Amino acid sequence: xxxxxxxxxxxxxxxxxxxxxxxxxxxxxxxxxxxxxxxxxxxxxxxxxxxxxxxxxxxxxxxxxxxxxxxxxxxxxxxxxxxxxxxxxxxxxxxxxxxxxxxxxxxxxxxxxxxxxxxxxxxxxxxxxxxxxxxxxxxxxxxxxxxxxxxxxxxxxxxxxxxxxxxxxxxxx
Numbered sequence: 001x002x003x004x005x006x007x008x009x010x011x012x013x014x015x016x017x018x019x020x021x022x023x024x025x026x027x028x029x030x031x032x033x034x035x036x037x038x039x040x041x042x043x044x045x046x047x048x049x050x051x052x053x054x055x056x057x058x059x060x061x062x063x064x065x066x067x068x069x070x071x072x073x074x075x076x077x078x079x080x081x082x083x084x085x086x087x088x089x090x091x092x093x094x095x096x097x098x099x100x101x102x103x104x105x106x107x108x109x110x111x112x113x114x115x116x117x118x119x120x121x122x123x124x125x126x127x128x129x130x131x132x133x134x135x136x137x138x139x140x141x142x143x144x145x146x147x148x149x150x151x152x153x154x155x156x157x158x159x160x161x162x163x164x165x166x167x168x169x170x171x172x173x
Contacts, residue, residue, distance in 0.1 A: 032135075039102035039137045043128035044172070046091055046105065047143040050126045053087035054145065064113035064120025065145060068095035095126065102136025103128040110145070110163030123163040130155045141172070 050071075057066045057074070070077035072085050072092035094100045095107035110123030123145045130137030133155040140152045142165055150158035150169030159166035 035102075036135075036137055039130075040139055040141075042101040043103040043105075043137065043141050044149065046094070046100070047126050047128060047141055047149055049087060049091055050095070050107075051143050051147050054124060055147070057086045061120055062113075062115070064122065065110075065124050067109055067121065068092040068107050099131050102131050104131050108160070108163045121163075125160055125163050125165065127157045129157055142169070 050068075053071050054065045057071055058064055060079070066074070066077060066086070068087070069092065071087040072089045074083045074086060075081055090100070094105040097104060097106055099105075106127045108125040108127070109121045111121065113120040113122040125142055125144045127140070127142040129140040138153070138155060140154065140156045140158060141149060142151075142158045142160070143149045144163070144165045146165070148165060148169075149172040150165050151172050152158050152170065158169040161167075
C-alpha cells in the first residue's frame, strides 16, 4: 500500500478553494446590502422616534417643540420634577453630529416659539446621512416638525428651508 492513495490532490484542493471563492463573491455583496438596509431602517426609526417625542413634548409645552437636551431631561427645561424623558439619552446624544449605526445624525432647531417660555422652539429638522456613502448607507433622510420624512438618493441631507423641509423634497412613502 502506498501513501499516494490517501489524501487530496492539488487539483481537488484548487477546485474546493475556487468554489469557496465563488460563494464568497455572491454572499458578501448581499451582506453589505443587508447591513445598509438595516442602517437605513434604524435612521428612519430614530427620525420617527424624535418626531413622536417632539409631538408629546409640544403637547405638554404650549405647542412648542424642544431641543434634544430638553427631550432627554425635561426637568432641566422647566418641567416639574419626576417628568419622564420624552426620548432616551442615546438618541438625544446622536442629535449633535454623532454617529449611530453608520449614520451621522443632526438636530436643527428653529426660532424660538412665540409666547412660550424658553427653551421652546417653533420648528425643527432631524437629519441622518451616511457616515461613509455606499458602505454604511446610500440615502440621506430628514424629518421636520410636520412629521414628513424626506430622502435623497445621493446620501445628502434633503433640501431644507431653514429649520424645515423644503416642499420640493422627495417624501418617503
